[in-house]
Amino acid sequence: MLKISENNFYTGDKSPLFTASLAKTIREFHSQIDGYQPTPLVSLPRLAEKLGVKSILVKDESHRFGLNAFKVLGGSYALGSLLAEYIDTDISEIDLKTVSSKLDKPLTFTTATAGNHGTGVAWAAREMGQKAVVYMPRGSSNISVDRIRGLGAECIMTNVNYDDTVRLANQTAEENDWVLVQDTAWDGYTKIPTWIAQGYMTMADEAIEQSWDDYNEKPTHVMLQAGVGSMAGGVLGYLIDKLGPGNFNTIITEPEAVDCIYRSGTSAQGDIVNVTGDLNSIMAGLACGEPNPVTWQVLRDCSNYFASVDDGVTATGMRVLGNPLQNDPKVVSGESGAVTLGLLYKLCSDVSNKALVEELGLNEDSVILVFSSEGDTNADRYRDIVWDAKY
Known part of the structure; x- marks a missing residue:
């Protein structure tokens, strides 16, 4: 199931907490750590052709410091x-x-x-x-x-x-x-969550540099997954400053069982809405019911669309990335990493979504940037999904 809603609270206002100049300073800090190197940004031209878009660029975070994830x-x-x-x-x-x-x-x-x-x-x-x-x-x-x-x-x-x-x-x-x-904040506790979200800008700074240097392209669409929204807000804040508001569309995606960002973005006033209960989803890294108020301001002001999807969407994304079309590179992506690619595939491969695809501006001129935020951090579950078609 796919639920996608336009953000009625969009202003495009930049945040002073997330800027391209600060991202450079933070990347310099990361670059002095032993083992640092930019993670790959891979292009999937055959998949892009199949889905009717110009380019699909995937930032593969399974290579980050040997830890298989961006965090x-x-x-x-x-x-x-x-x-x-x-x-x-x-x-x-x-x-x-x-x-x-x-x-x-x-x-x-x-x-x-x-x-x-x-x-x-x-x-x-x-x-x-x-x-x-x-x-x-x-x-x-x-x-x-x-x-x-x-x-x-x-x-x-x-x-x-x-x-x-x-x-x-x-x-x-x-x-x-x-x-x-x-990596989430509350009254009296904002400084450390802000530092954490700012740290994720290194990933975005690498991606934009690579997209231009390696492929001579800049994204027209950025698809970001959210739990509390720290990564999504940090990356989006950077991109709004780096690329400028109005120059790309952003879709923020969550598991439907834990879609606190989606519910907040579709609320009457754009206020934070928490989700309670068991918070069950195979996307464990996104199974968070309370948005980070620091980055929620960025997501509210700068996201174009909010999406809520079932677990089958990310399972599809894992299988598509792990079993590429001829000559496309393989990306091993975990449950929380593949949801955006899964959403893109579901949108563009199903003719019943034609009107929605047009509304999102996905066409032959689109360059879509997604972040595969983790690899097979749970190898047994990865095989259950990719080999045995679970979910």
Whole structure:
């Protein structure tokens, strides 16, 4: 099922929190980390031809620092900013390998995660010689738990949903004098979530540079997936500043079971609407019921459309990316990474969507940019979907 609604609150207003100049500074921070290199931006010309568009460009985040997902960009920049603040220096002076020597004792960072964010925080804490305690909601993958523990962090599975796990992590941090590193915000807690969302701009800055240098193209359409909306808001804020409002269309996509951004964007006043309950979706990284208020302002002001889709859409995207048409490169994309490509495929391959495709401006002149935000972070589930046609 596809639900797509136009954003009636669009203004195109730029956010001072997300700019191309700041993205350059943040990318410089990431570039001094051992193992940094831009992740690939691949073109799928055969698929573009089949779907009747000019180009499909896929940013493949499965190659990010060997962690199979983009989230480490936000976590590492937030931890670097925290440590710079703690020792009263500029982040440009932070060397991950030596910063621990400037502290009397390691700090303990804690977070709640569906998997990838916690992995990024655990990895960054390890690289910086600090400690990490990661909480995961009920039903989380044991594979994710083991991966986080393998990075030296303590990982605790809770018996509550994601948003309640965030509250538990916050409470525990306050009780133990730990530092909460969470990618959503609330009253009195905005600085760290803002740093995390800003960290994701490195991914967008790479993509725009690659789209021009490698393919001599700029996107006319950008499709972004959202959980709390930190990645979507950070990337969109950067793109609005870099490319200018009105120069591309954006579709923000979520799982229908957890579509808090969609409900907020289609509410009467454009106010935040939370989704409660079990928050069940195979898109675990997007199964968040409460939007980040920092990035919601960007999504409300600068998104053109909001979409809510069922799990079958991302399953289709995983299969299409993993089994490409002749000469197109293969992209291994996980459940939270493939939803936008799945939506594009469903839209353009079904003639019943013709009017909607025209409304979205998808045609032979369209250059579509999507972000495959994770690889097969759960290899067993990936095979269930791609091999055995689950969902």
